[in-house]
Amino acid sequence: MPTREVNKAVVIGTIGADAHMIGGWVLEKAFKAAGFTVAFLGAVVPQQEFINAAIEIDADAILVSSMYGMGILDCEGLRQKCIESGLEDIILYAGGTVAAPVEIEKNWPEVERRFKVLGFDRVFPNTCTADEAVATLKADLGID
């Protein structure tokens, strides 16, 4: 649970070399409709840009999208960078088709284990709806 005051602000973007942006676009609409401030960074977003945006809007969470299958590689080191930038408490979610090998992707507990090791609070499969993402974050933030 975060110790900072909740600001209802999130950063959303697709990480790494990944050009898929529709999932992020849908999340942007959903979080705005739910009263959040959203920094939507689009696709092909480097780790540092997520952090810069999170500092700028005083975000509660960074929502990382990854569809092309290399999410595990792209997300490595993000938590560490957050800590180095003073964002110790920020919530990190990942969602999409996050692992290239189907051996991992079809074994969801293994996906969750790997993202936990990476310092992510949650990881969502690509069947997750925007409403579910909003409800989950609200619960994690302890608001309505």
Add this chain to the structure above:
Amino acid sequence: MDTKQVRNVRLSDDQFFKIRKEEVLPQWETGKQIEDLDECIAAAKELSEGKSYARKFVEARERGIQLLTPQFGRALTEYMIEGLNYVEQEGGLAPDGMWIIFSDSYTRKLDFVRAGEGIERSRKEGMSMLNGWPIVNYGVEEARKIRRATQCPMSLNSTDEDGRLSSEIALAAGWNGANTRSIQECISHCKEIPLADEIRINQYESRLAAIYTEHGVPICTHNCCNCTGYDTPSYRSFVVVSQSLLGAEQGIKQMFLEFGLNMSLVQDIALIRVTERLCREYCARFGYGDVDFFTGGYPYLGAWPPRLEEAHAMIAWNAVIPILAGCTTAILKSEDEAFGTPTKEGFASSVRLARHLQKVAWGQRLPDCEELRTEEAMIEMEVRALMEKCLDAADGDMARGLCLGVEAGWIDTMFSPWKHNKGQVVVMRDAQGAVRYWEPGDVPVPKDVLAFHQKKLEGRAKKEGRPLDFKMVIEDLQFASIVPKAKS
């Protein structure tokens, strides 16, 4: 390069070899292995003997058969050879099939350092941690090794901003498919690059393919319109027709028109038929009468369902459309699409499924009918309007016309990661699943065409008993991927 400087003009040999030496080969150390282009062409000729990608299209047309094209890409060469052989033999792809080989997305973004780390990581984990084969890191000898070890003709899809070094290596290895593209890549995969720069990059790749062709190794280039996956057929058609002029100017003699499918049977087939016709017409008008065109469908680019039965339905429907359109090939996706990088087993299954569809379809085609004629007329009117607007604005130069069209917002689609795309267009499916303009932005859609689209959308509102709203646009995004939950 700014818009004022870009021209649809063939690169001279001096320009081509200067770019090759100064920009392309130095991108990574394996560029050194292919410095001698004459040697590369000679090797490619020998390696692709009996496995020519370009000749396979011609052969299929002559024999009156339809091919199948699965796609594959894994991090390690041994996985590649094992997977390709498996699908060729166990799946029955050989002899009447072809390959699209994907490089990984780091390679496509020219991040060869990360691609190299991905190779090491894959070795360590004992599985492919990359979403494709990093051709540039491996270099030409490893690509030739794959060529020798497999049977079906191969084409590399290095789809992104700059595929020049990847294509150089692939062509030198006897994989003789390349790409004719420009705005397609900006719309699908780019974020920042100005269109003029992308056109210049792809003039090089087309010219490279033409040089191989002129030296006895025919290359067939992909001219594709996968775009964002949520595009009107007229937008897709315009992308392909305009790119055909850019490729033809560089000396391409054979193009594979690759159509991203919206999965609307009649509208997709109309798109394929109109676009092939317009490519021939516009190329002839600009003096490129000797370019030959082949067609194929690329499966739906939106979200895919996770359960096997629904995934198989998608694979089948996306194969039925190009089969009934009379395309030379159907590109395939696999049952793994919703989960990750496709497996050899997944593609063997897709090949068997599509092969059987070809068999039971018995060579039937969608007969000419009023619905097909109407859809063709609507697409054709709009593409002509846009082509002429761009050509008029740029004194007949398609390269400049494309740039001016994007700047003005006449050329526009939704959901592109590319910042230069205006994104004012909103599309929605009608009551039969055809893709229509809900909001045309600044696209010069002829009045009658727009009225037709609006009428069709009203039909959906009526059918569903609710007014058109933005929620429908969102629902359309997942219409094919949501699987009904089992009743408890």
